[in-house]
Amino acid sequence: MHRYVLKRLVHLVPVLFVVSVVVFSITLLLPGDPTLAILGEQASQAERLALREKMGLDRPVLVQYATWLGQALAGDLGRSLRTQEAVSEMLAARMPVTLQLTLGAIVLAVVVGVPLGILAALRRNSWIDMLCSAVAMSGVALPYFWTGMLLIILFSLVLRWLPPSGYVPLLQDPVGNLKLMILPTLTVGAAMSALVMRQTRTAMLQVLSQDFIRTARAKGVSEARVVLRHALRNALIPVITVIGLQTGALVGGAVVTETVFGMPGLGRMVVEGIFERDFAAVQGAILVIVAGVLAVNLATDLCYAALDRRIKL
């Protein structure tokens, strides 16, 4: 296992390098003089020169990159060009929002998608199966922001059951937080539920046709036990992979969902940063998002390896 973990970590190094170069390039590739893009056309020559020096833009690109990377690894992602607040502090304040949203969506996807996928596989070609397939196909084509808007119209404006937007931290007001999180979680989790359902159905159908299931049934094991203990355990392996691989899409969904529901998460930080030309904030948020996605992918790989004994550890 240690060797496998080490191998995966080594594979991650070049990927992280490319990611860091791309994120670093955000300020480097700004058309024209980056200080002009940041300070605006009205800035004086002296102001621009001061910013150039402060940002280290007068030094060679490689030195700039090495300095930026060293500081980033030490947790120093610079200061917001707009508020002068440390980017790491901004990230720390916004990360719990995005984390709660994405984790909630994953839980929802598993709680809804796995049982429906099992049901669709057990009742193959029935109306339940067809309904599940239709929902799964539709889920993939649903833009997150539209799902969010429809949910607001239905549950906030028509039924008046839930608040339409806003955010309060979980520890500050747990009930208020849960009320505010239901619609965004449903928005991000709906598409993922569809994918998990589709994957569970396919995996269950494959597993249920295998010899060891026939043997278990022949030995008189109850159907519930065959499905839940024998089949599901094996079918869950590809489902976990899909969840891991979809984390990136999930985070992309969180970006727009946070905008629809006015939540102060990482996604909103990126979008606001672009409008306010706060490139340090944009860089920091994107770096954390991608590092998070890579960490989840690594964890998925390790789970997969731990669950499937055929993979050499």
Place this chain on the structure above:
Amino acid sequence: MSTPAIAGTVPSEGAFARTARRLMAHRLGRIGLLVSALVAFCAAFAPWVMPHDPAGIDYEAILAAPHAKYWLGTDELGRDILSRIIEGAQVSVQVVFLAIALAFVAGSLIGLASGYFGGMVDDVVMRVMDGLLAFPILVLALAIVAVLGPDLVNAMIAIAIVNVPGFARLVRGQVLSIRELEFVQAARALGASDLRIMLRHILPSVVGNVVVYASLRASTALITESSLSFLGLGAQPPTPTWGGMLATGMQYWDAWWMSVFPGLAIFLSALALNFLGDGLRDAMDSRLQD
């Protein structure tokens, strides 16, 4: 002069004709093709299809609900939603088509060179592609738009760039197996240049799968374009986009038609592209029987 068919034999069917026939026999693929064709038709002939001027302001019909004159209602300036959706289709079709075409060409060439030359070139190129694939699509698109600035062309470039790694990976994987086949070895033995082998011998063998992949990616590209427009980072007003119309709809919740119909246009178009992609994949899969 046409060649008479030999008695008792069936004239062989071309690959294109076979794919078209199988696609039309594929129920979901057929629906996808028809809806996609309808959207493309509306986009191409928008000025003739639109019932009203999409920029025309009707002060007497501000935020009017759907009715006989304005089938899908009007917006906050009294502009016809249906006409704006049709004009928005022009933007979406243009962005999706050009972005995917760009990604198709760039990704195929990168994958072709990487797979064909192998070694150091392959290692470096694929690590770069892996690095780009680590970004969530929308987040990478946002990073690119952050650098280039928010507008329609930049959104298209961003969508093209985020799709390049997928095409490159697909083509490279196929090239790795094809380059060892006899017909490639034969071309090499006959003295064909690397460029000729890649473009004349290998590329035609992989292009079918790349077309299928392109059709499947078109749906994601459409949703990415809509998301960027929704966030205000795509085409800028007054150009109507489906995502931009939804963003405006968020300020007028009581006018539900502003939030429902543009979203429905995105959803149905994305669904149709998915169906078309699935249908094409099945139609071009030689392992599947007629």
